[in-house]
Each structure stands twice: as C-alpha cells, then as structure tokens.
Amino acid sequence: MPNRDFDIVLWGATGATGRRAAHHLARRCGESGLRLAIGGRNRQKLEDVRTNLPGADGKIGILVGDSLDPASMQDVAAKARVVVSTVGPFALYGSNLVEACAQNGTHYCDLTAEPQWMRAMIDAHDKRARETGARIVHSCGHDSIPSDLGVQFLQEAAAERYGVPCNRIATRVTRMKGGFSGGTAASFLNAMRLRDTDPDFSALSLDPYALCPEDERDGPDGPDRMMPIQITWDADLKAWTKPYFMGPMNSKVxxxxxxxxxxxxxxxxRYEETGLTRGGIGGWFSAMGSTLFGRLFLIAMANPATRGFLKRKVLPKSGEGPSKEVRESGSYEIVLVGEVPDGNILKARITGKGDPGVRSTTMMLTEAALCLAEDADKIAVAGGFWTPASAMGALLRDRITTHAGMSFELIDSQ
Ligand SMILES: NC(=O)c1ccc[n+]([C@@H]2O[C@H](COP(=O)([O-])OP(=O)(O)OC[C@H]3O[C@@H](n4cnc5c(N)ncnc54)[C@H](OP(=O)(O)O)[C@@H]3O)[C@@H](O)[C@H]2O)c1
Incomplete structure (x- = not known):
C-alpha cells in the first residue's frame, strides 16, 4: 500500500457511537503510535470531539467531507490505510465510502447490520476489492462479532476435542442489559420503510443464505424469521427460547x-440464534411476554401513525444514546450449544462488559480497525469482502478479550 497520511480514519466521529469510538481509538492509537484522524461533515463538531480526546495535542487529524459526495469519500479513502465508519444507516450514507475503499485498496470496517445493503456492496465491489487488496469487513459491532467469533471459537474446540466440527449450533442470548442509540433507531426505521417499498427486501431478509456467494445460497436452514410466533423448548439448556431481533442478521453472517x-x-x-428465558411455567410466560411485546412493537412500527409517534417521542434521535451510567453498568452474555455428528455436545459462554448497543459495540469496532491496521501482515485472507471471523478470527478474539472487556470460555461439556 502506498504511503498514506493516516493509519486509521474514523469516519462519523461526532455521532453516538462515533464519539465513543473516537475516545477508545485515540487512547489505543496513542499507546501504539498509529496516526489517527477523525472525520465527518461538520468541522466545528469534530474540533469539539477532538478537544476531549486523550492524546489530542495536535496529533489527531481532522478530515471534513460528506458521505453523499463521492469525491470527498475518494479523498478519505486515499488518505487512510484503514477506514472505520459509524455513518449510518449505511444503506442511506455508506455506499460511496465502501466503493472508494474498494477502489483505493483501503481496508474498511463498519457497524452495519443491514443485510440487503451488504449484499448490494458485495455484488458491486467485491471484484474491485480483490484486485486492489482492500479488506472490507462489515458488521464489526455487537452485530455480529460475538456470534461470528463465538461460533468459530466453539468450532475450533470441537475440532480439537472430537476431530470434527459441530454440524448444529444454537446461540442463545441469555443476558442483554443496556440501551441503543439514535443511529440504530434510524436503521430500524429505514428497514421498515424498505419492507414497505422494496419488493426484494423481505425475500432477502427471509433467505438464510442471502449473504453467501451466488452459487452457494443453499443449505439445511429454513427461513430467518425475525419474530416467530411460536416459542420453543431448548432441551440442551432446559429453558424456553424467545425471539431475538438481531438473530436473523447474525445468522446470515x-x-x-x-x-x-x-x-x-x-x-x-445448521445455525440458529434466539433469546433464552428460563425453564418452568415462569420461563414460558416470560418467553410469551417477549414474543407478544415484540409483535406489538413491529405492528406499531408498521403503522405510519404509531411509527411517527414512536419516532418523535420514544426513540432516540441521531447523536443520542444511553447515559454514561447505562453504558457502564450494561453487560451481556450469550451461550452457544453445539452438537457434533456422533451426538456429543459442547457449550461456550461469551460475555461482554458495557452496554452492547454503544459501549461494547464501539470497543469491538475499534479493535477490528486496529486489527486491520496492526495485524495486516498476519491476516491470512487477501482483498475482498469478509466477515469478522473469516478476516480476523483469533487475532480479533485476542484483542477483544484483552482490550474490550469480552470473554470466551467453554462450559460444562459432556
Ligand atoms: N452493529 C451494531 O451492533 C450497532 C450498534 C450501534 C449502532 N450501529 C449502527 O451504527 C450506525 C451509527 O449509529 P449512531 O447511533 O452512532 O448514529 P448517529 O448518532 O446518528 O451518528 C451518525 C453519524 O453520521 C454522521 N453523518 C450523517 N450524515 C452524514 C453525511 N452525509 N456525511 C458525513 N457524516 C454524516 C453524523 O454527523 P453529524 O454529527 O454531523 O450529524 C454522525 O457523526 C447506525 O447505522 C447504527 O445502526 C450498529
């Protein structure tokens, strides 16, 4: 890669996740000596963010541009070895930057959880990214790093212990404490709009293999349903499952x-991802309550009048997110259960400190960007569109356990 002005450019440093990511990145780049710039569309806001960053004494650059302007995205991509973006909804604002990174051979990661946009980006730019050597990695936040790296971790353990991978894994979200930001609300609203206006959107959402390469969109899993009507009994964990909004997206990754x-x-x-309550009648009622609440929420979001009300009065706006107290007291846990072909079961637990929607997400994103920048020579894959596990795997797992408050462990295998 020719000389670039910056090792990492954080694009969107003034938003709810961007401000947190800027903080974490400034500290980590200060430690390792990487050249960092923060970018966005408003210079004054960027100056304000920079003033409060650790190690901001003139070392952190500022890039101003507009995501909707292809020329300014070319400028950003040409100046960086790695671009990390929080400017979303990505389907609305992200395309020019991905194109510019693919063209300039610039590594890239982001926080998108929008499979239809990822599909469009892969189709449009994978060939160019392979030619230029740009490693493009979507979904480097809570969606979908814990699921993607968690499955890889359990599969490595299965291979080591039994010599074969699990042919079935179920991921259960057992704890999720925190909030979500304005950008996440905007992405959800955009998905609801697309559901009403784009005939391909629902088909792609349901297709479990929608993100697989063209000749590989086939396999044993059934449709990815965001809000299944039935709740099921998990015989391995002896508890009732409940719907998990992000399960379909993470499963595709x-x-x-x-x-x-x-x-x-x-x-x-075969893979599936849901929430989990507990056993007994209490667990059943809890699962049923979550299912009904989720359905009502979706119905309210589908209706223009209630959607407008929720948007104005309930959902966070751009730049808003959970309070510091919620961010810091938040946490999550997921449990993965895998079965190898002879019936042996393996289980793993993955935990994260900090609320999943902003604090933990931004630390994972930051570590992904650092991994692309610092581990460039250790990453085994060449240019192209990758997932967190396929591009960075154990390199990223080590980083997020050391620097992002996460843990990966095997539990009571039989
Ligand atoms: N995968 C996950 O787990 C996860 C978790 C959290 C968030 N997310 C996603 O991350 C994204 C960001 O969320 P957020 O809450 O941080 O959003 P946000 O607070 O609305 O911030 C959006 C950022 O984009 C900037 N921006 C908007 N339009 C722009 C343009 N035309 N040119 C340049 N910059 C522009 C904003 O700049 P201004 O400050 O100037 O307005 C701001 O810095 C969303 O897509 C969200 O869905 C994903």
Missing amino acids: VRRTNAIMAYPYGRDF
Missing part, C-alpha cells in the same frame, strides 16, 4: 463465514 471459508463447519451445518 455466520453462514457467510462458513461459505466463504470453503465450509470449515461442513455443508450440512
């Missing part, structure tokens, strides 16, 4: 990892 890595989990690999 896990299946893409398997497909683009030439099926290390096997072609018959």
Whole structure:
C-alpha cells in the first residue's frame, strides 16, 4: 500500500457511537503510535470531539467531507490505510465510502447490520476489492462479532476435542442489559420503510443464505424469521427460547463465514440464534411476554401513525444514546450449544462488559480497525469482502478479550 497520511480514519466521529469510538481509538492509537484522524461533515463538531480526546495535542487529524459526495469519500479513502465508519444507516450514507475503499485498496470496517445493503456492496465491489487488496469487513459491532467469533471459537474446540466440527449450533442470548442509540433507531426505521417499498427486501431478509456467494445460497436452514410466533423448548439448556431481533442478521453472517471459508463447519451445518428465558411455567410466560411485546412493537412500527409517534417521542434521535451510567453498568452474555455428528455436545459462554448497543459495540469496532491496521501482515485472507471471523478470527478474539472487556470460555461439556 502506498504511503498514506493516516493509519486509521474514523469516519462519523461526532455521532453516538462515533464519539465513543473516537475516545477508545485515540487512547489505543496513542499507546501504539498509529496516526489517527477523525472525520465527518461538520468541522466545528469534530474540533469539539477532538478537544476531549486523550492524546489530542495536535496529533489527531481532522478530515471534513460528506458521505453523499463521492469525491470527498475518494479523498478519505486515499488518505487512510484503514477506514472505520459509524455513518449510518449505511444503506442511506455508506455506499460511496465502501466503493472508494474498494477502489483505493483501503481496508474498511463498519457497524452495519443491514443485510440487503451488504449484499448490494458485495455484488458491486467485491471484484474491485480483490484486485486492489482492500479488506472490507462489515458488521464489526455487537452485530455480529460475538456470534461470528463465538461460533468459530466453539468450532475450533470441537475440532480439537472430537476431530470434527459441530454440524448444529444454537446461540442463545441469555443476558442483554443496556440501551441503543439514535443511529440504530434510524436503521430500524429505514428497514421498515424498505419492507414497505422494496419488493426484494423481505425475500432477502427471509433467505438464510442471502449473504453467501451466488452459487452457494443453499443449505439445511429454513427461513430467518425475525419474530416467530411460536416459542420453543431448548432441551440442551432446559429453558424456553424467545425471539431475538438481531438473530436473523447474525445468522446470515455466520453462514457467510462458513461459505466463504470453503465450509470449515461442513455443508450440512445448521445455525440458529434466539433469546433464552428460563425453564418452568415462569420461563414460558416470560418467553410469551417477549414474543407478544415484540409483535406489538413491529405492528406499531408498521403503522405510519404509531411509527411517527414512536419516532418523535420514544426513540432516540441521531447523536443520542444511553447515559454514561447505562453504558457502564450494561453487560451481556450469550451461550452457544453445539452438537457434533456422533451426538456429543459442547457449550461456550461469551460475555461482554458495557452496554452492547454503544459501549461494547464501539470497543469491538475499534479493535477490528486496529486489527486491520496492526495485524495486516498476519491476516491470512487477501482483498475482498469478509466477515469478522473469516478476516480476523483469533487475532480479533485476542484483542477483544484483552482490550474490550469480552470473554470466551467453554462450559460444562459432556
Ligand atoms: N452493529 C451494531 O451492533 C450497532 C450498534 C450501534 C449502532 N450501529 C449502527 O451504527 C450506525 C451509527 O449509529 P449512531 O447511533 O452512532 O448514529 P448517529 O448518532 O446518528 O451518528 C451518525 C453519524 O453520521 C454522521 N453523518 C450523517 N450524515 C452524514 C453525511 N452525509 N456525511 C458525513 N457524516 C454524516 C453524523 O454527523 P453529524 O454529527 O454531523 O450529524 C454522525 O457523526 C447506525 O447505522 C447504527 O445502526 C450498529
């Protein structure tokens, strides 16, 4: 890669996640001597953010541009070795930057959880990214790093212990404490709009293999339903499942990892991701309550009148997010249960400190950007569109356990 002005450019440093990411990145780049710039569309806001950053004594650059202006995105991509973006909804604002990174051979990561946009970006720019060597990695936040790296972790353990991968893994979200930001609300609202206006959107959302390469969109899993009507009993964990909004999205990423890595989990690999309550009648009522609440929320979001009310009065606006107290007291836990072909079961637990929607997400994103910048020579894959596990795998897992308050451990296997 020719000389660039900056090792990392954080694009969107003034938003709810961007401000947190700027803080974490400034500290980490200060430690390692990487050249950092923060970018966005408003110079004054960027100056204000920079003033409060650790190590801001003239070392952190500022880039001003507009995501909707292709020329300014070319300028950003040409100046950086790695671009990390929080400017979303990505389907509205992200395309010019991804194109510019693919063209300039600039590594890139972001926080998108919008499969239809990821599909469009892969189709449009994968070929160019392969030619230029740009490693493009979407979904480097809470969606989908814990799921993607968690499955890879459990599969490595299965291979080590049994010599074969699990042909079935269920990921259960067992704890989720925190809030969400204005950008997440905007992305959800945009998805609701697309559901009403784009005939391909629902088909792609339901397709479990929508993010797999063209000839590989086939396998044993059924449709990804965001809000299944039935709740199910998890016999491995002896508790009732409940819907998990991000399950369909994370599942698509896990299946893409398997497909683009030439099926290390096997072609018959089945995957699902839901929430989990507990056993007994209390667990059933809790699961049913969550299902009903989720359905009512979706119905309210589908109706223009109630959607308008929620947008104005309830949902956070751009730049807003959970309070410092919520961010710091938040946490989450997911449990993965895998089964190898002879019936042996393995379980893993993944935990994160800090609220998943902003604090933990921004630390994971930051570490992904640092991994692309600092571990460039250790990353095994070349240019192209990758997932967190396929591009960075154990390198990123080590980083987020050391620097982002996360843990990966095997639990009571039989
Ligand atoms: N995957 C996950 O787990 C996860 C978690 C959290 C968030 N997210 C996603 O991350 C994204 C950001 O969320 P957020 O809450 O931080 O959003 P936000 O607070 O609305 O921030 C958006 C940022 O984009 C900037 N921006 C908007 N339009 C721009 C343009 N035309 N040119 C340049 N910059 C522009 C804003 O700049 P101004 O300050 O000048 O307005 C701001 O810095 C969303 O897409 C959200 O869905 C994902």
